[in-house]
Amino acid sequence: xxxxxxxxxxxxxxxxxxxxxxxxxxxxxxxxxxxxxxxxxxxxxxxxxxxxxxxxxxxxxxxxxxxxxxxxxxxxxxxxxxxxxxxxxxxxxxxxxxxxxxxxxxxxxxxxxxxxxxxxxxxxxxxxxxxxxxxxxxxxxxxxxxxxxxxxxxxxxxxxxxxxxxxxxxxxxxxxxxxxxxxxxxxxxxxxxxxxxxxxxxxxxxxxxxxxxxxxxxxxxxxxxxxxxxxxxxxxxxxxxxxxxxxxxxxxxxxxxxxxxxxxxxxxxxxxx
Numbered sequence: 001x002x003x004x005x006x007x008x009x010x011x012x013x014x015x016x017x018x019x020x021x022x023x024x025x026x027x028x029x030x031x032x033x034x035x036x037x038x039x040x041x042x043x044x045x046x047x048x049x050x051x052x053x054x055x056x057x058x059x060x061x062x063x064x065x066x067x068x069x070x071x072x073x074x075x076x077x078x079x080x081x082x083x084x085x086x087x088x089x090x091x092x093x094x095x096x097x098x099x100x101x102x103x104x105x106x107x108x109x110x111x112x113x114x115x116x117x118x119x120x121x122x123x124x125x126x127x128x129x130x131x132x133x134x135x136x137x138x139x140x141x142x143x144x145x146x147x148x149x150x151x152x153x154x155x156x157x158x159x160x161x162x163x164x165x166x167x168x169x170x171x172x173x174x175x176x177x178x179x180x181x182x183x184x185x186x187x188x189x190x191x192x193x194x195x196x197x198x199x200x201x202x203x204x205x206x207x208x209x210x211x212x213x214x215x216x217x218x219x220x221x222x223x224x225x226x227x228x229x230x231x232x233x234x235x236x237x238x239x240x241x242x243x244x245x246x247x248x249x250x251x252x253x254x255x256x257x258x259x260x261x262x263x264x265x266x267x268x269x270x271x272x273x
Contacts, residue, residue, distance in 0.1 A: 143161045191212075
């Protein structure tokens with residue numbers, strides 16, 4: 001099945017399927033092209049409802065969304081189009097630049113190249129990867145791994161047991177995981193990290209507050225040379241190791257870092273980048 005829709009400017013998309021894959025290519029301008037393939041493709045509703053273009057597979061008894069046959073949905077939409085999904089085990093891949101995103105997936109993986117507006121992504125057990133998020137980003141997953149390369153807005157990530165990796169943040173970042181490790185390579189704002197047993201690490205932060213709390217995991221924070229650091233650290237049975245220079249009290253207007261870390265049996269390591 002193939003359909004074409006003409007909209008003024010970016011489109012508003014909603015996709016709801018169970019198994020299979022969804023590919024969204026957002027680039028340039030022009031119409032929105034939708035291709036649906038699979039044994040039951042002709043039963044899928046593809047239509048425009050007001051300002052929204054919807055792709056909805058039928059619900060039947062016997063499974064999540066009621067259909068066990070895989071569908072492949074390919075969408076070519078203008079750059080900046082908004083995207084909302086409700087997926088079962090289907091994977092989602094977005095290339096190009098979309099606007100706002102509200103994505104829900106049961107067990108499928110989620111991957112997006114660029115999200116220009118705020119985004120909320122939820123997955124039960126699938127992995128989530130975002131290349132670039134320009135707005136506020138919220139991610140929640142049960143056991144999947146989360147990887148964010150660059151986020152300009154605030155970011156909040158919660159995972160039951162998955163690993164969380166963030167390459168670079170521009171504003172506040174908050175992460176929470178049950179047993180997974182958390183690694184933020186470069187932070188340019190305050191950081192809050194919580195884990196029951198995972199390792200918490202900030203590879204580089206030049207200004208702001210790092211709040212890290214873990215029971216049995218380690219905490220590692222690195223700052224540039226010459227950056228004053230104020231610490232408030234509590235370890236029950238773990239050790240504290242620091243190779244930081246003694247830089248004294250920050251000068252008026254000088255950037256500095258606060259490290260507030262709490263562990264039960266984990267170690268705390270402070271170092272220079």
